[in-house]
Amino acid sequence: MKLPASASIVILFGFVLLSLQLMSSATQESSELGEMYSWLLVINTLGSVILLGLVVVNAYSLVRELKKKEAGSKLTTRMVSLFVLLALAPAAIVFYFSVQFLHQGIDSWFNVEIDRAMDDALELSQSAMNQRMNWHIKQTKQMAEQLQHKSETLIALEVGSLWRESGALELAVFTNQGRILASSSINPSDILPHLPDEQIWLQLKQNKEYFAFDPGDNDEMLVRIIVAIEADQSRFLQVLYPIPVRVTDLADSIEFAFIRYQEMNFLRDSLKTSFSLILLLVLLLSMLAAIWVAFISIRNIVAPVRELVKGTQAVADGDYQQQLPVMSQDDLGFLVESFNQMTRRIARSRDETRAAGLEVENQRAYLETILANLTAGVISFDAAYFIRTANQAAYRILHIPVSHFVGQNLPALAGLHPELADVLTAIQSLLEKADDIWEQRIVFLGPNGRQELLCRGTPLFSQHGARTGAVVVFDDVTDLIQAQKNAAWGEVARRLAHEIKNPLTPIQLSAERLQHKLSKELQDGSAEFLQRGTRTIVQQVEAMKRMVDDFSEYARPSKKQVEKINLVDLIQQVTTLYLPSGITFAMAAASQHVIVEVDPVSIRQVLHNLIKNAQEATAEKCHITIKIGKVTRNNTDYVEVGLYDNGSGLNADQIETIFEPYVTSKSKGTGLGLAIVKKIVEEHGGVIWVDTSYNGGAGFLLQLPVFEFGTMHE
Amino acid sequence: MPSCAKRFSQSLFALCLALGSAPAWAGNYAARIEYAELQTEGDTATIASQIEYRLSPVAKVALDKGVPLTWDVVMELREPGWLWDSVAYRSKQRYRLQFHALLNQYAVQTPQNHSEMFLTLSAALHFMASVRDQQPIPAAVLQPGRYYQLAVRSEFNREALPIPLRPVAYLDHRWFLSSHWSLWPIQK
Numbered sequence: 001m002k003l004p005a006s007a008s009i010v011i012l013f014g015f016v017l018l019s020l021q022l023m024s025s026a027t028q029e030s031s032e033l034g035e036m037y038s039w040l041l042v043i044n045t046l047g048s049v050i051l052l053g054l055v056v057v058n059a060y061s062l063v064r065e066l067k068k069k070e071a072g073s074k075l076t077t078r079m080v081s082l083f084v085l086l087a088l089a090p091a092a093i094v095f096y097f098s099v100q101f102l103h104q105g106i107d108s109w110f111n112v113e114i115d116r117a118m119d120d121a122l123e124l125s126q127s128a129m130n131q132r133m134n135w136h137i138k139q140t141k142q143m144a145e146q147l148q149h150k151s152e153t154l155i156a157l158e159v160g161s162l163w164r165e166s167g168a169l170e171l172a173v174f175t176n177q178g179r180i181l182a183s184s185s186i187n188p189s190d191i192l193p194h195l196p197d198e199q200i201w202l203q204l205k206q207n208k209e210y211f212a213f214d215p216g217d218n219d220e221m222l223v224r225i226i227v228a229i230e231a232d233q234s235r236f237l238q239v240l241y242p243i244p245v246r247v248t249d250l251a252d253s254i255e256f257a258f259i260r261y262q263e264m265n266f267l268r269d270s271l272k273t274s275f276s277l278i279l280l281l282v283l284l285l286s287m288l289a290a291i292w293v294a295f296i297s298i299r300n301i302v303a304p305v306r307e308l309v310k311g312t313q314a315v316a317d318g319d320y321q322q323q324l325p326v327m328s329q330d331d332l333g334f335l336v337e338s339f340n341q342m343t344r345r346i347a348r349s350r351d352e353t354r355a356a357g358l359e360v361e362n363q364r365a366y367l368e369t370i371l372a373n374l375t376a377g378v379i380s381f382d383a384a385y386f387i388r389t390a391n392q393a394a395y396r397i398l399h400i401p402v403s404h405f406v407g408q409n410l411p412a413l414a415g416l417h418p419e420l421a422d423v424l425t426a427i428q429s430l431l432e433k434a435d436d437i438w439e440q441r442i443v444f445l446g447p448n449g450r451q452e453l454l455c456r457g458t459p460l461f462s463q464h465g466a467r468t469g470a471v472v473v474f475d476d477v478t479d480l481i482q483a484q485k486n487a488a489w490g491e492v493a494r495r496l497a498h499e500i501k502n503p504l505t506p507i508q509l510s511a512e513r514l515q516h517k518l519s520k521e522l523q524d525g526s527a528e529f530l531q532r533g534t535r536t537i538v539q540q541v542e543a544m545k546r547m548v549d550d551f552s553e554y555a556r557p558s559k560k561q562v563e564k565i566n567l568v569d570l571i572q573q574v575t576t577l578y579l580p581s582g583i584t585f586a587m588a589a590a591s592q593h594v595i596v597e598v599d600p601v602s603i604r605q606v607l608h609n610l611i612k613n614a615q616e617a618t619a620e621k622c623h624i625t626i627k628i629g630k631v632t633r634n635n636t637d638y639v640e641v642g643l644y645d646n647g648s649g650l651n652a653d654q655i656e657t658i659f660e661p662y663v664t665s666k667s668k669g670t671g672l673g674l675a676i677v678k679k680i681v682e683e684h685g686g687v688i689w690v691d692t693s694y695n696g697g698a699g700f701l702l703q704l705p706v707f708e709f710g711t712m713h714e
Numbered sequence: 715m716p717s718c719a720k721r722f723s724q725s726l727f728a729l730c731l732a733l734g735s736a737p738a739w740a741g742n743y744a745a746r747i748e749y750a751e752l753q754t755e756g757d758t759a760t761i762a763s764q765i766e767y768r769l770s771p772v773a774k775v776a777l778d779k780g781v782p783l784t785w786d787v788v789m790e791l792r793e794p795g796w797l798w799d800s801v802a803y804r805s806k807q808r809y810r811l812q813f814h815a816l817l818n819q820y821a822v823q824t825p826q827n828h829s830e831m832f833l834t835l836s837a838a839l840h841f842m843a844s845v846r847d848q849q850p851i852p853a854a855v856l857q858p859g860r861y862y863q864l865a866v867r868s869e870f871n872r873e874a875l876p877i878p879l880r881p882v883a884y885l886d887h888r889w890f891l892s893s894h895w896s897l898w899p900i901q902k
Contacts, residue, residue, distance in 0.1 A: 026877070027877055034877055035873060037877050037880060038872075038873060038880050038881070038884070041880075041881060122815055122816065125816055126816060126818075129816070129817075199832070199837065199841075212817075212819075212831065212833075213817045213819075213831075214831060215821070215829045215831065251816055252816075254816065255814065255815055255816035258780075258815050258816075259779075259780035259813075259815055260780070262779040262780045262815070263779055263780040263781055263876065265779070266775065266776060266779035266780075266781065267781075267876055267878045267879060270876075270878040270879050270882055271878045273878070273881075273882070274877065274878035274881065275878075277881065
C-alpha cells in the first residue's frame with residue numbers, strides 16, 4: 001500500500017521533530033536519555049546525510065532536466081530557488097544569532113569573581129577540615145604518649161578508657177607486624193578493627209605517621225590517624241574519628257559545587273561546540289527536510305504545468321488528440337480542463353476541415369476528370385498570365401506536354417515551341433485586351449499542318465473586382481471546317497454532275513449529228529470549218545464529262561473493300577509502274593512487314609495521286625524519297641509514310657489550302673487530286689499533312705493505323 | 715557494478731579500516747595489557763591481568779577538573795573456531811577514577827562499588843592496574859582436550875563522560891584510551 005505524499009511528509013516531519021526532541025532531552029544531565037545521546041547524535045546525523053542525499057539527487061535530477069530542456073524544469077528551478085532563498089536566509093540569520101547568544105550565555109556563567117569565590121569556598125572547607133584533622137592529630141599523639149612504654153596488658157586496659165574519652169569511632173593498637181594488641185569500637189559488631197592497607201603501611205614506614213580522610217561505609221567521612229607509640233615504631237595507635245554529618249554534608253555540597261563548576265568551566269568549549277552542533281543539526285534537518293518536501297511539493301504543483309507544456313508541444317506538432325489528466329480541482333485543474341476542451345474543439349474543427357478538404361479534393365478530381373476527358377482544351381491563367389492548369393486535350397491539340405504548360409506564360413511557351421508562336425501570341429494578346437468573354441477563331445500552321453482553333457476566353461475577377469486570372473477554352477475545329485467544306489464541295493459536285501453532265505451528251509450528239517449531216521452538203525472550206533467546230537465541241541464536252549466524272553468521284557460516298565495488305569509491297573508495286581517514265585525512287589522502310597487494314601484500290605489511288613502530283617511539280621528529272629516508319633499517337637500505332645520530291649516545293653499560301661478542291665498550281669488538272677487523297681486517307685482513319693520541315697521540294701506525311709508492324713529483320 | 719557504487723564501497727571499506735585501526739594510531743595514550751593469566755586453585759580458576767594505563771594530558775586535566783573517567787575491563791575465555799571464536803566465559807569489571815577536590819585525593823571505585831582513596835594519580839592508576847576477576851570460573855567451562863585463549867581488553871567508556879565531551883571523545887585521538895584486545899595462550 002502506498003502512502004499519499006502528504007501523509008509521508010507529515011510522518012517524516014514527525015520523525016524529525018521526535019528525534020530532535022529526544023536529542024534535546026538527552027542533553028539534560030539528569031535525563032535518562034543521556035545514555036542514548038551518542039546514538040541520537042548518530043541517528044540525526046545519518047538522517048541529515050540521507051536528507052542531504054535526497055536533496056542532492058533531486059537537485060541533480062533537476063539539473064539534468066534543465067540541460068535536456070524538459071518541460072516545467074525552469075519553473076521548478078525558479079520555485080525551488082526562491083523557496084530555498086526565502087527559507088535559508090532567515091534560518092541562517094536565526095542560527096547565527098542563536099549561536100552568538102548561546103556562546104555569550106555560556107561565557108556569562110563563568111567569571112573571575114565566581115572562580116575566586118569557588119576557590120575560597122573550597123579552601124575554607126579544606127581549612128576547616130584540616131583544623132579538625134590537626135586537632136585530632138594532637139589528641140591522638142597525646143593518647144600515644146599515655147600508652148608509651150606500657151606493657152601489652154596495660155595497653156589493653158587503657159584502650160577502652162582512652163576511646164571513651166576521645167569520642168572516636170574506633171581505637172586500636174597494633175604492632176608493626178600488624179598484630180592487634182588492643183582495640184575498641186563504637187560498633188560492638190566490629191570485632192576486628194579497620195587495619196591499614198598496604199599503601200597506608202607504605203606511608204607509615206616512610207613518615208612514621210599517617211593521617212587522612214577516609215570514606216566510611218555509609219557515605220560518611222572519617223579521619224584516620226595513625227601515630228607511632230614507641231620511638232622504635234614497634235607499636236602504632238590508630239584512631240578513627242567521625243566527622244559530624246552536618247560538616248560532611250556542607251563539605252560535600254561545597255565540593256560538589258566546586259567540582260561541578262570546574263567541570264563546566266573545563267567543558268565550556270565542548271558545551272559551545274555541543275550546543276552549536278545540536279543547533280546545526282536542528283537547522284540542517286529542518287532545512288533539508290523542508291527543501292526535500294519543497295522539491296516534492298513543487299514537482300506536484302508543476303506537474304500539471306509540465307503536462308500542459310507537453311500537451312501544447314503535441315498540439316503544435318499537430319497531435320490534437322492530446323487529453324491531459326486533471327489531477328486537482330484548483331486553478332491548474334481548471335486550466336488543464338480548459339486545455340482538454342480546447343484540444344477537443346481543435347480536433348473537431350480539424351476533422352471538419354479535413355472532411356471539407358476531402359470533399360473539395362473530390363470535387364476537384366471530379367472536375368479534373370471531366371476536364372481531362374473534354375475534347376476541348378482548357379487552360380487557366382493567374383493574374384500575371386502564367387498558366388496554372390491545363391488539361392490533356394490542350395496537349396492533344398497543341399502537342400505540348402502538360403508539364404511544359406504549368407508555371408509558364410504564353411510568350412515563354414512560344415519561345416520553346418516556335419511552331420505555336422502565332423496562336424500563343426494571339427491568345428496572349430486577346431487575354432490582355434479582353435475585359436469580357438471573348439471568342440475568336442485562330443488559324444495557324446501546326447506540326448500536323450494547318451489547324452484552326454475556336455478559342456473562347458473568360459477573364460476571372462475577385463470579389464473586389466481585381467483581375468485574378470483567366471480561362472481559355474479552345475477546340476480544334478480544323479476537321480469540322482474541313483468536313484463542312486467537303487460537304488459543300490460534294491454538294492457542288494453532285495449538282496454539277498447532275499445539272500451539267502445531263503446536257504453534255506445531247507450537246508455532243510447534236511454536234512456529231514451536225515457534222516454528219518452537213519459535212520457532205522457544205523463546201524470544202526465550210527465543211528472543214530464545221531468539222532473543226534464540231535470537233536472542238538466534242539473535245540470540250542469530253543473534257544467537261546471528265547471533269548464532271550472527277551467531281552462525281554469526289555462527291556461519291558466511298559465503297560471500301562477492306563483487307564489486310566502489306567503496305568510496303570503495295571508501295572513497291574505502285575512505284576514499279578512509274579520506273580519506265582523516268583522517276584527514280586529511294587525507299588527507306590523501318591520494316592518490310594507493315595500490315596494495314598485498308599481498301600487497296602483507294603490506297604493505290606492515293607499513291608498514284610501523290611506520285612503524279614510530284615511528277616507534275618518537277619520540271620526536270622523527278623526523284624521521290626519514301627520513308628516508312630512507325631509512330632504511336634493517342635495509344636494507337638500508326639505507320640507514317642513520307643513522300644519527298646525534288647520539285648519546286650510549296651509556298652505558305654499553298655500549304656494552307658493544298659488539300660482543298662480546285663487548288664492547283666498546275667496548268668492542267670482539276671485540282672481535286674490532293675483533295676481526294678486527303679478524303680481517302682481520312683476515310684481510313686488516317687491523316688495527311690504537308691511536312692513543313694522539308695525544304696528540298698514538297699513533302700507529304702501520311703499516317704494510317706497499322707495492324708502489325710514488324711521489326712527491321714523481318 | 716556501477717563505478718560510483720564501486721567508489722562508495724571502496725570509501726566505506728577505507729573508513730571501516732580507519733575506524734577499526736583507531737587505537738593503532740591513538741599514540742601513547744591507549745591502555746596496554748601487560749600480561750594476563752589463568753590462575754587455577756583446585757577446581758576453580760580466576761583470571762588475573764596487569765594493565766598499564768596512560769592518560770593523555772587532556773584526560774588528566776579533565777580528571778583534575780572533576781570529570782570522572784571509567785574503564786571496563788573485559789576478560790574472555792575464547793575457543794578459536796574456523797570462522798570466528800566462540801566465547802566460553804566473559805566477565806566485565808568497571809573501574810571509575812575521580813578526583814576529590816576537597817580532600818585533594820583520587821578515588822577509585824572498584825567493581826565491588828568500594829572506593830579507594832589515593833593521594834597521587836599514579837598510585838590510583840597503579841591500583842587499577844592489577845585486575846583480578848572476583849568471580850571464580852567453574853571447572854565445567856574449561857573442557858579438557860580443548861584449546862582456549864585468554865582475551866583481555868580495557869575499554870574506556872566514553873558514554874560515561876559528560877554529554878558535551880562525548881562527541882569529542884569519539885573524534886579526538888587523545889581520548890582513545892582503550893586498549894587492544896590482547897590474546898594470551900592458556901598454559902596447561
